[in-house]
Amino acid sequence: MMLQVENLHAGYGGAKILRGVSFDLAAGEVLVLLGRNGAGKSTTIKALMGLLRPTAGRVRLAGADIAGWEPHRIARAGLGWVPEERRVFPELTVAENLEVGRRPAREGLAPWTPERLFALFPNLAELRQRPGARISGGEQQMVAIARTLMGNPRVLLLDEPGEGLAPVIVDLMAEAILALKREGATVLLAEQSLAFASRVADRAVILETGRIVWDGAIDALLADTGARARHLQV
Amino acid sequence: MDLIFLQLLTGLAGASTLFLVAAGLTVIFGVTRVVNFSHGSLYMLGAFIAWSLLSRLPREPDYFVLGVLGAAVATAVIGAVLEVVLLRRIYRAPELLQLLATFGVVLVVQDVALWVWGPVDLSLPRPRWLRGAVEIAGLRFPFYDLVLIVVGPAVLGGLLLLFHRTRWGLLVRAATQDRDMVAALGVDQRVLFTSVFALGAGLAGLGGALALPQGSANLNMDLSVIAEAFVVVVVGGMGSLGGAFLAALLIGVLQAFGIALVPKITLVLVFLVMAAVLVVRPHGLLGKPQAMARGEVEALAPIRPAGPALQVLGLVALLAAILAPFVAGPYLLSVLTEAAVAVLFAASLHVMMGPGGMASFGHAAWFGVGAYAAAFAAKGLGAGMAVGLLLAPFAAGALALLVGAFVVRMSGVYLAMLTLAFAQIAWAVAFQWVEVTGGDNGVLGVWPDGWAADKPTMYWLALLLCVGGALVLRRALFAPFGFALRATRDSALRAEAIGLDAHRLRLAAFVLAGAGAGLSGAVFAYAKGSVFPTYMAIPHSVDALVTVLLGGVQTMAGPVVGAVTFTVLQSWLLMGDFWRIKLGLLIIALVLAFPTGIAGAASAVWDRWRGRAA
Ligand SMILES: Nc1ncnc2c1ncn2[C@@H]1O[C@H](COP(=O)(O)OP(=O)(O)O)[C@@H](O)[C@H]1O
Numbered sequence: 001m002m003l004q005v006e007n008l009h010a011g012y013g014g015a016k017i018l019r020g021v022s023f024d025l026a027a028g029e030v031l032v033l034l035g036r037n038g039a040g041k042s043t044t045i046k047a048l049m050g051l052l053r054p055t056a057g058r059v060r061l062a063g064a065d066i067a068g069w070e071p072h073r074i075a076r077a078g079l080g081w082v083p084e085e086r087r088v089f090p091e092l093t094v095a096e097n098l099e100v101g102r103r104p105a106r107e108g109l110a111p112w113t114p115e116r117l118f119a120l121f122p123n124l125a126e127l128r129q130r131p132g133a134r135i136s137g138g139e140q141q142m143v144a145i146a147r148t149l150m151g152n153p154r155v156l157l158l159d160e161p162g163e164g165l166a167p168v169i170v171d172l173m174a175e176a177i178l179a180l181k182r183e184g185a186t187v188l189l190a191e192q193s194l195a196f197a198s199r200v201a202d203r204a205v206i207l208e209t210g211r212i213v214w215d216g217a218i219d220a221l222l223a224d225t226g227a228r229a230r231h232l233q234v
Numbered sequence: 235m236d237l238i239f240l241q242l243l244t245g246l247a248g249a250s251t252l253f254l255v256a257a258g259l260t261v262i263f264g265v266t267r268v269v270n271f272s273h274g275s276l277y278m279l280g281a282f283i284a285w286s287l288l289s290r291l292p293r294e295p296d297y298f299v300l301g302v303l304g305a306a307v308a309t310a311v312i313g314a315v316l317e318v319v320l321l322r323r324i325y326r327a328p329e330l331l332q333l334l335a336t337f338g339v340v341l342v343v344q345d346v347a348l349w350v351w352g353p354v355d356l357s358l359p360r361p362r363w364l365r366g367a368v369e370i371a372g373l374r375f376p377f378y379d380l381v382l383i384v385v386g387p388a389v390l391g392g393l394l395l396l397f398h399r400t401r402w403g404l405l406v407r408a409a410t411q412d413r414d415m416v417a418a419l420g421v422d423q424r425v426l427f428t429s430v431f432a433l434g435a436g437l438a439g440l441g442g443a444l445a446l447p448q449g450s451a452n453l454n455m456d457l458s459v460i461a462e463a464f465v466v467v468v469v470g471g472m473g474s475l476g477g478a479f480l481a482a483l484l485i486g487v488l489q490a491f492g493i494a495l496v497p498k499i500t501l502v503l504v505f506l507v508m509a510a511v512l513v514v515r516p517h518g519l520l521g522k523p524q525a526m527a528r529g530e531v532e533a534l535a536p537i538r539p540a541g542p543a544l545q546v547l548g549l550v551a552l553l554a555a556i557l558a559p560f561v562a563g564p565y566l567l568s569v570l571t572e573a574a575v576a577v578l579f580a581a582s583l584h585v586m587m588g589p590g591g592m593a594s595f596g597h598a599a600w601f602g603v604g605a606y607a608a609a610f611a612a613k614g615l616g617a618g619m620a621v622g623l624l625l626a627p628f629a630a631g632a633l634a635l636l637v638g639a640f641v642v643r644m645s646g647v648y649l650a651m652l653t654l655a656f657a658q659i660a661w662a663v664a665f666q667w668v669e670v671t672g673g674d675n676g677v678l679g680v681w682p683d684g685w686a687a688d689k690p691t692m693y694w695l696a697l698l699l700c701v702g703g704a705l706v707l708r709r710a711l712f713a714p715f716g717f718a719l720r721a722t723r724d725s726a727l728r729a730e731a732i733g734l735d736a737h738r739l740r741l742a743a744f745v746l747a748g749a750g751a752g753l754s755g756a757v758f759a760y761a762k763g764s765v766f767p768t769y770m771a772i773p774h775s776v777d778a779l780v781t782v783l784l785g786g787v788q789t790m791a792g793p794v795v796g797a798v799t800f801t802v803l804q805s806w807l808l809m810g811d812f813w814r815i816k817l818g819l820l821i822i823a824l825v826l827a828f829p830t831g832i833a834g835a836a837s838a839v840w841d842r843w844r845g846r847a848a
């Protein structure tokens with residue numbers, strides 16, 4: 001297993017949000033973490049990344065127990081986070097944003113370079129010298145993903161990459177994720193939209209009130225109307 | 235013509251060292267969001283270390299360069315240690331506590347420097363090559379001025395290259411915009427922050443070392459340079475290197491001409507120029523609004539009126555205070571008088587800090603204005619004590635109105651920096667304007683009227699005026715004014731939406747605070763019989779802050795508890811040599827241990843105890 005999450009607990013101050021989240025992610029797999037708005041998807045990802053300190057549980061990344069590590073160490077160990085709010089550096093150019101993410105190559109992975117990333121996101125190539133604040137939301141999302149890939153992560157944590165974007169751009173995102181999958185990338189995708197998830201994911205887990213309530217292949221979820229009605233519809 | 239040109243050169247040369255200090259301050263602020271009050275201390279250390287090195291090295295130009303660079307590097311190392319030991323622990327603390335903790339460092343460094351280098355100003359015997367002049371187009375230019383004039387832009391260029399052409403610089407710029415994101419991309423923030431701090435400290439040290447040949451290394455240079463550096467970074471725009479450079483040129487040249495033309499009011503001139511710039515460009519010449527995006531971090535607990543238990547306790551304490559002269563000896567009585575003065579001084583600061591949300595680092599300015607007003611009434615007008623006591627709050631309040639008119643527009647650290655800069659200027663005026671204030675010798679013989687001449691009567695009078703004044707301030711805070719003020723503090727936008735004029739409310743609090751402090755200053759003047767510039771000095775402003783912090787910002791009893799505690803501490807623990815280092819360490823320990831103050835911590839314990847009992 002590339003990533004194993006066992007009984008993860010985390011929250012904000014007194015508010016306990018995650019109450020025992022467990023799932024596995026195999027190398028080369030795209031797993032979608034589904035759940036309604038406020039279910040705790042982003043919280044799970046932040047806890048994995050060390051931005052929130054887990055209060056209990058274990059997180060194994062390629063064998064190492066990274067729960068409780070500081071974010072920079074977790075990033076170096078191979079988790080790459082693309083935040084929901086994108087958080088592109090507004091006053092750095094697109095090229096500089098990518099440079100900030102650069103980390104040494106990782107054994108067994110073809111190292112990412114700006115050139116390869118501009119091939120993955122052709123829109124970005126002409127924007128190299130444009131400040132992060134002066135590109136569109138979709139372009140910022142691409143920069144955020146590209147910047148994280150520059151760190152050659154073992155696992156990419158994508159938090160709602162299609163949120164708030166026009167349908168054409170959402171299509172581009174789906175294609176980019178599929179392209180990454182063809183290259184063998186391992187992805188944990190947090191999503192609200194089953195439609196988007198079903199286009200890219202192999203497996204799904206559903207998060208509800210801080211626990212995993214459903215785990216299985218994405219096709220099984222598509223077939224299970226009962227589970228969808230119980231856990232996903234608003 | 236020649237004279238003007240030379241003056242211009244002097245100004246530009248001064249601007250260079252000022253720029254170095256301000257650049258360090260602004261770089262550190264950009265990444266860590268901490269306004270480093272101890273930055274002037276690093277400048278001072280740079281000068282002292284340079285003196286130690288240069289006075290031992292041969293007097294050749296290349297050794298001079300070596301010594302100056304050595305001093306800069308040593309200061310950078312000191313900065314790195316400071317960051318690791320203290321600053322790292324307070325990055326997420328409320329702004330006010332960060333400012334206070336770094337001020338604690340100022341005090342500690344002053345005593346360390348006093349201990350290592352002694353109290354005498356140390357200047358460097360200048361070798362001939364340093365004193366030389368260069369002839370250009372028939373005019374003779376002092377060689378060292380030219381050196382300094384070149385150093386400023388050279389360092390600016392070097393810094394721009396560093397920030398825009400290296401990976402380290404890129405990471406620093408990224409961290410300035412979103413430090414947590416940088417960490418999540420695998421960058422160790424600690425290494426980055428420590429190195430940024432070391433760079434900033436090194437720049438300050440370089441500035442101090444370069445300023446040495448034209449002046450001396452002395453124990454006053456820390457506060458005087460930090461006040462100027464604050465003015466420069468605020469005028470230039472917080473976080474902007476180019477802005478700091480422009481502003482340093484502006485201020486440096488202004489000062490040089492000011493000293494040549496109107497020596498007494500040069501500092502006032504600087505302050506006026508700063509005011510003018512900020513009225514036109516509130517974020518400074520090249521600053522951006524988001525430089526202050528951090529906002530209030532501290533979750534402010536609501537102020538509650540005292541409960542019955544606390545009221546009884548207060549009455550008992552007051553009664554004890556009234557009866558004290560029947561048992562207390564003269565020494566204790568004078569300590570108690572000081573405590574009464576401290577109560578009003580702290581309560582007046584509390585008005586603007588707690589309910590007003592404005593932390594002043596220059597509150598002693600109003601105290602001093604009040605004290606000098608009393609002195610002026612006694613000596614200048616030959617009037618009785620009543621005139622002095624009446625004049626003081628009006629004089630302090632009127633000046634507070636003038637200064638506050640544009641200072642209260644600023645938020646958070648800006649306000650703290652500007653009030654400090656103003657107080658430093660007020661102190662310098664009192665210090666330099668010997669004809670009126672007597673300079674360092676002060677004004678002596680400011681005695682109370684005959685009927686209040688004996689100690690117990692003076693004490694009762696102080697108690698009446700100061701505790702009475704504090705109660706009036708307290709009354710104002712539970713009146714509609716106080717509620718409106720707190721509404722403005724908690725959300726200026728919402729307060730404006732319900733029709734409150736935030737600017738006027740804040741200004742009113744500022745003036746009220748100034749007037750209260752002015753009265754306490756006058757009482758103090760009559761009780762001591764004399765007035766000195768130190769009444770206005772920054773450490774005295776910090777006394778007020780520590781007092782309020784000791785007592786807790788968000789409790790009404792805070793200023794009283796704090797004032798009594800602090801006066802007791804000052805009279806016993808903090809007496810004698812090296813009181814600064816003790817006070818500095820006390821401040822640092824307090825910030826690290828009790829971010830809510832003693833009364834705040836006590837009330838939390840009380841609540842918990844009551845909760846368990848119920
Ligand atoms: N910074 C925060 N502080 C306190 N509560 C938060 C914070 N961020 C999110 N929450 C709460 O945690 C819960 C889960 O949020 P989140 O993980 O963002 O949900 P999702 O990403 O699934 O929409 C929500 O109830 C939200 O209100």
Ligand SMILES: [Mg+2]
Binds near residue numbers: 041042043084159
């Ligand atoms: Mg989310």
